[in-house]
Amino acid sequence: RFLADYRPWPFRLIETRLDITLAPRGSCVRSELALERTGPGPLVLDGGAGLHTLSVCIDGAAVPPEALAIGGEALTIGDRALPEGRFTLSCTVEIDPEANTALEGLYLSGGIFCTQCEAEGFRHITWYPDRPDVMAPFRVTLRSDMPVLLSNGNPVASGPGWAEWHDPWPKPAYLFALVAGDLRAVSGRFATSSGREVALNVWVRPGDEDRAGFALESLVKAMRWDETAYGREYDLDVFNIVAVDDFNMGAMENKGLNIFNSRLVLASPETATDSDYERIEAVIAHEYFHNWTGNRITCRDWFQLCLKEGLTVFRDQQFTSDMRSAAVKRIEDVVTLRARQFREDAGPLAHPPRPDRYEEINNFYTATVYEKGAEVIGMLRRLVGDDGYRRALDLYFDRHDGQACTIEDWLKVFEDATGRDLTQFKRWYTDAGTPRLTMAEDWDQGAGRLTLRFRQDTAPTPGQPDKPPRVIPIAVGLLSPNGDEVVPTRVLEMTDAEQSFAFDGLGGRPVVSLLRGFSAPVTVDRRISRSERALLVAHDTDPFARWEAADSLAMDSLVAMAAGAGSDPALSYAYGGVLAERAMDPAFLALMLRLPAEDEIAAEMARRGAVPDPDAIHRAREALMTELATDHARVLDQIMAEMDCPLPYAPDAAQSGARSARLAALALLSRIDGGERAQAVWDRAGNMTERMGALTQLIRAGRAEGALAWMEQRFAGNRLVMDKFFTVQPMAAAPDRALPVARALAARPDFDIRNPNRFRALIGGFGANHAALHAADGSGYDFVADWLIRIDPVNPQIAARMCSLLETWPRYDEGRRAHARRALERIAALPGLSGNTAEMVTRILA
Numbered sequence: 081r082f083l084a085d086y087r088p089w090p091f092r093l094i095e096t097r098l099d100i101t102l103a104p105r106g107s108c109v110r111s112e113l114a115l116e117r118t119g120p121g122p123l124v125l126d127g128g129a130g131l132h133t134l135s136v137c138i139d140g141a142a143v144p145p146e147a148l149a150i151g152g153e154a155l156t157i158g159d160r161a162l163p164e165g166r167f168t169l170s171c172t173v174e175i176d177p178e179a180n181t182a183l184e185g186l187y188l189s190g191g192i193f194c195t196q197c198e199a200e201g202f203r204h205i206t207w208y209p210d211r212p213d214v215m216a217p218f219r220v221t222l223r224s225d226m227p228v229l230l231s232n233g234n235p236v237a238s239g240p241g242w243a244e245w246h247d248p249w250p251k252p253a254y255l256f257a258l259v260a261g262d263l264r265a266v267s268g269r270f271a272t273s274s275g276r277e278v279a280l281n282v283w284v285r286p287g288d289e290d291r292a293g294f295a296l297e298s299l300v301k302a303m304r305w306d307e308t309a310y311g312r313e314y315d316l317d318v319f320n321i322v323a324v325d326d327f328n329m330g331a332m333e334n335k336g337l338n339i340f341n342s343r344l345v346l347a348s349p350e351t352a353t354d355s356d357y358e359r360i361e362a363v364i365a366h367e368y369f370h371n372w373t374g375n376r377i378t379c380r381d382w383f384q385l386c387l388k389e390g391l392t393v394f395r396d397q398q399f400t401s402d403m404r405s406a407a408v409k410r411i412e413d414v415v416t417l418r419a420r421q422f423r424e425d426a427g428p429l430a431h432p433p434r435p436d437r438y439e440e441i442n443n444f445y446t447a448t449v450y451e452k453g454a455e456v457i458g459m460l461r462r463l464v465g466d467d468g469y470r471r472a473l474d475l476y477f478d479r480h481d482g483q484a485c486t487i488e489d490w491l492k493v494f495e496d497a498t499g500r501d502l503t504q505f506k507r508w509y510t511d512a513g514t515p516r517l518t519m520a521e522d523w524d525q526g527a528g529r530l531t532l533r534f535r536q537d538t539a540p541t542p543g544q545p546d547k548p549p550r551v552i553p554i555a556v557g558l559l560s561p562n563g564d565e566v567v568p569t570r571v572l573e574m575t576d577a578e579q580s581f582a583f584d585g586l587g588g589r590p591v592v593s594l595l596r597g598f599s600a601p602v603t604v605d606r607r608i609s610r611s612e613r614a615l616l617v618a619h620d621t622d623p624f625a626r627w628e629a630a631d632s633l634a635m636d637s638l639v640a641m642a643a644g645a646g647s648d649p650a651l652s653y654a655y656g657g658v659l660a661e662r663a664m665d666p667a668f669l670a671l672m673l674r675l676p677a678e679d680e681i682a683a684e685m686a687r688r689g690a691v692p693d694p695d696a697i698h699r700a701r702e703a704l705m706t707e708l709a710t711d712h713a714r715v716l717d718q719i720m721a722e723m724d725c726p727l728p729y730a731p732d733a734a735q736s737g738a739r740s741a742r743l744a745a746l747a748l749l750s751r752i753d754g755g756e757r758a759q760a761v762w763d764r765a766g767n768m769t770e771r772m773g774a775l776t777q778l779i780r781a782g783r784a785e786g787a788l789a790w791m792e793q794r795f796a797g798n799r800l801v802m803d804k805f806f807t808v809q810p811m812a813a814a815p816d817r818a819l820p821v822a823r824a825l826a827a828r829p830d831f832d833i834r835n836p837n838r839f840r841a842l843i844g845g846f847g848a849n850h851a852a853l854h855a856a857d858g859s860g861y862d863f864v865a866d867w868l869i870r871i872d873p874v875n876p877q878i879a880a881r882m883c884s885l886l887e888t889w890p891r892y893d894e895g896r897r898a899h900a901r902r903a904l905e906r907i908a909a910l911p912g913l914s915g916n917t918a919e920m921v922t923r924i925l926a
């Protein structure tokens with residue numbers, strides 16, 4: 081499918097009525113679409129193979145068989161059978177929710193009926209113009225003996241065994257949802273700034289009520305924040321959130337009825353970690369923010385996905401920065417971006433934030449569309465300034481409310497609101513690849529002038545051999561050699577392939593603090609001495625740039641060590657300085673103590689033109705951690721003692737920051753104490769954060785048996801905690817132990833591959849063990865391929881998403897590449913392979 085092929089639908093959909101009788105094996109869906117012709121041609125509706133069509137009528141009369149064609153995925157009514165002007169099309173179909181293991185459309189999760197329609201799931205419920213630019217108000221009647229019956233919009237009426245819902249806001253089918261089940265609500269209220277009273281409910285299974293409070297609090301914070309930060313109010317009388325255990329993604333923003341993976345709703349100190357809490361707060365907000373950026377203003381077609389996702393990620397990042405530490409959040413986001421999006425951009429799956437072709441849209445819910453989509457908005461905001469951004473967003477909501485839009489519409493509001501020409505900027509949306517920014521410095525002592533010479537290049541990506549220059553906002557500050565800031569942050573706008581910028585009136589040669597706040601999603605090559613880096617680590621006023629200086633110092637060391645060199649004493653010295661600094665925010669300290677992950681090191685080596693050796697990388701990283709622990713044991717112990725939170729547990733920024741510093745220190749010290757301290761932390765642990773931090777180290781040290789047995793016994797009935805049990809073991813195991821550990825876990829009866837969380841927990845946990853996944857004998861690739869082959873017929877979306885575990889194969893040596901290729905070809909050759917997985921494997925192999 082191609083962006084260039086877009087055509088408007090030649091009908092107008094005035095209203096959608098649904099009457100659905102729920103039953104596990106045969107649910108009956110009766111639809112009535114009020115339609116009007118706006119152009120010539122037949123009426124074509126989308127549908128899936130699972131629809132058993134019972135009747136198709138126009139204005140109450142059956143469509144004659146000669147005018148009706150029902151193919152595999154389309155229902156067509158010939159031109160001549162269609163009345164002029166308005167008419168009503170009614171269809172009745174039967175579907176089988178219980179057979180639906182793909183979890184797309186209507187399905188059952190632990191006895192709860194629920195739906196997932198984005199992107200194209202509605203067509204598995206009934207025949208419909210299943211495209212985001214066809215929007216209509218919905219009136220829905222649900223019939224079932226389940227006690228709770230929910231759909232979008234406001235409740236209209238209900239009685240025993242039925243309920244009627246009305247959603248007045250026109251929406252595309254992908255935002256439709258229904259839920260029916262035995263559920264309990266944890267409820268609250270919210271008064272909007274203009275005085276609308278909204279009933280809030282978080283629906284969970286009986287017994288889970290005591291773990292839903294944090295989700296509800298997060299919702300209230302998000303609703304208030306969107307009013308203050310963006311002037312956006314909620315627009316219905318109720319807002320419902322439902323937690324289900326079987327869900328392909330994290331959550332879904334259905335209008336007024338968000339459906340969530342239970343792992344992003346349920347939390348208690350005993351069962352969830354600090355990062356789980358932070359993630360819940362962020363995703364509850366993300367889905368809520370979609371009400372304006374996604375629902376009120378939606379996408380014209382799926383090529384425009386980043387219009388809603390990039391913007392909504394950007395908004396949830398702003399929200400978390402306001403709720404917690406902005407500096408820490410920025411660094412965390414950059415770590416994720418590099419680990420996931422730069423990796424995607426550097427490999428065979430590279431694509432622009434707005435792709436112009438796809439086979440299966442579900443394969444494009446990617447780090448590029450989401451996270452890079454958000455970075456692009458961050459750059460836009462930097463270029464037009466905070467006021468310009470605010471004016472542009474006001475205009476966007478004003479001009480496009482109720483519409484299905486494109487990236488062109490989005491850029492036009494910025495042009496109209498700020499007068500800026502964004503023609504070149506648009507390349508960030510249309511071109512794939514991460515630009516590499518090279519900087520050289522010319523210092524003229526006599527003139528007191530520093531000239532920064534920049535060059536940008538972007539390597540070819542699939543289908544895009546040539547990359548014209550982009551506009552890159554480069555935030556720069558200058559420090560004097562004693563660490564004072566002599567020039568505060570200035571944003572340089574680079575528009576050419578090569579460009580210079582001069583700073584005058586300098587007393588002495590400064591040190592350049594480059595790409596402050598990570599002002600553009602690029603990689604940087606610059607010649608910089610260790611002492612300059614160390615100066616930035618010690619004194620940079622920009623927290624991101626400061627962290628980056630430490631991170632790149634560590635990266636240089638690790639790359640050299642992986643290639644056989646000894647470690648760099650400058651690094652341990654710089655760490656000493658960081659550790660000695662008393663006033664540092666503990667969460668920031670934890671990030672400063674973090675060493676690049678093995679996969680990041682491999683990526684960096686590949687970027688520098690070397691072939692990474694996963695075993696050498698693993699050994700180098702372990703050796704460096706051991707060395708840092710040895711050099712700084714005393715102060716690391718002090719940190720552990722100081723950061724021990726005595727208070728009752730709270731998942732807030734202050735406490736979670738302290739715990740992350742403490743656990744970062746523990747991770748280092750566990751390299752030299754055989755797991756002693758980890759055992760002590762485990763024995764006294766008062767919450768899941770400490771437990772997981774300690775357990776990870778106990779597994780590394782090979783003394784986790786007792787802890788694992790306890791966990792299994794204590795939490796056998798808690799799926800979310802048991803997911804952690806499945807993840808942490810293969811992830812933290814020594815590389816040569818990970819595969820047997822993963823195999824043993826896969827053989828357990830509770831390894832249920834119909835539950836996406838459980839599958840991701842184990843296979844993803846194994847995949848996170850870099851040296852095990854990339855074992856020289858190909859055993860890691862084979863293990864992953866075996867399980868992808870097994871899950872594909874059950875749940876193609878999960879199979880396809882997990883294929884990205886294998887996306888980095890071109891980086892490695894000939895032997896590993898051959899093993900990876902064989903594993904991928906084995907998947908490709910599978911009879912009946914899903915289209916989802918076929919597309920992924922083909923692209924990865926290309």
Ligand code: B3K
Nearest residue numbers: 198199329331332442445
């Ligand atoms: N929009 C959904 C994702 C739907 C995924 C479809 N395969 C969640 C989100 O981004 O908010």
Ligand code: ZN
Nearest residue numbers: 366370389392
């Ligand atoms: Zn989203």
